[in-house]
Amino acid sequence: MTIADQEQAGPRTTPRAAATHDEPAAPRVPYGFFHPRVVATRRLSPTLVRVVLGCDELSAVVSGGRDQRFKLFLPQPGQDAPVLPEVLDLDWYPRWRELDPAVRGIMRTYTIRAVRQDPPEIDVDFALHGDLGPASRWARRAAPGDTVSILAPVVHDNGGVEFQLPQDARWALLAADETALPAVAGILGSLPVGLPVRVWIEVAHPDDRVDLPTRADAEITWLVRPCSPVAESVAAAELPGPAGTGYAWIAGEASHVRALRRHLVGERGLDRRRVSFTGYWRRGTTEDDLLEAAVAAAAAD
Template identity: 65%
Template sequence: MAEPTYRFFDVHVLRTHRLSRSLLRVVLGGPGLETVVSGGRDQRLKLFLPQEGQEEPVLPDVLDTGWYARWRGLDPAVRGIMRTYTVRDVRRDPGELDIDFALHGDLGPASRWAAAAAPGDRAALLAPVVTDNGGVDFRPPEGTDWVLLCADETAVPAVAAILEWLPAGTPVRAWISVAGEADRIALPTKCEAEVSWVTRPSPVAAAVEAAAFPAGRPYAWLAGESALVREVRRHLVGPRAFPRASVTFTGYWRAGASEDALLEESA
């Protein structure tokens, strides 16, 4: 039997740190976290949070490859709240894992939990334990000459990790949609990166459309609100003639719909 690429971990909050007005880092600890292995870039994991009034998230009794069907079979009002997040950093000795939360104004269950998180608060993770784990979407093809990134604040953690991961000197053009100046963060990188922060209501798609692109073979990674992602992708594969295989796009969320509603739609 093949070794699992992801495993469940019981975790608790160690500390929190405000990165910007809309971005909060939660540092998690727990037994076995030193075995978590991130593939870097936009590496994702599953976070399970307790329902209101619970001390820890309710998960299926058996956490094997059939966990998802068992989780869906639990009462939605009781089962742990599942959300997908980027692994911002993972450390050993001691084992710690960072998740950066975008605190939306709607204060959904994950935002509420993160905003109130205090040392000792409990959660659970389904996290990778091998580097090549299928949870990384940012994969520039061989021969890529330059990289285009487009995101909103929910994808800033992934953008930051991508910029750290890319080889020194890689030409990068990035556009990030945020509510205001207070939502910007530093994005350290060894790339030749030009980062444009686009303050709403100015549309990020218009900024991309007006830009001059570098010469050479591009690779684009788009993430954030679904409508933003669709609009930018339409421009890239249309007027800009990007090969469709050179555009990776992910709707992290959709305006007016919770992740629970989107899960039900995809069931």
């Protein structure tokens, strides 16, 4: 579930012809297009729904764990399946943008919650916000047999994982809203035994406080709206250790993410290189708008 910039949107390598003795082999493209169907859905809480996607070709999908992102493509109204670029290489994203916006598959970024091989399936957890966007509308109505497409990793080291705990980290901080809850769950499940970690999660409903298993020494604070912003709660809290030994991961609404990052770096003294942050969404803006803005900014550089 992340707002994509162009780095997030596409693979970093492109396939080439087989290498000769004068030319080294090219790196493997770390992602592939897949075309699964909905296998099942399950309501996890008032706001969260899990959609299980499955098909034989998903046996090639792997995950780097933690907050592993992927691209979900939904069909336009009246289509049986989303329209995608015909070729997968480094230029697939520009080709997708060149397609008619009224025809091309609707692209959104989400977190892989789980991958299974027998049978080949992946779980995707959606935070529902009524009918405010095409992905939320689709997830609310998803039923077995519905067709989607995804761009998903086929190697573990695929560049789609933001949470990178430094080897010398002695504590961690996580802050998020419900849109990043699947990523928080994956991160907590990956942490080493006994690592002190403070977690703040803002949700829409008291029953959105789902179970988050972890081997870490985690203290989880749930903030149910209406509530004070996460940044205020973090500012009033004592961190688990000295700034130089910690690592922070922040995700959610873009303005809240920026405010909390400024606090952690400016007032708490965390090295900015030890703060990973992602605006999963921006109030009043769609992912399509953000993608266009990112492309325009890149072109202006």
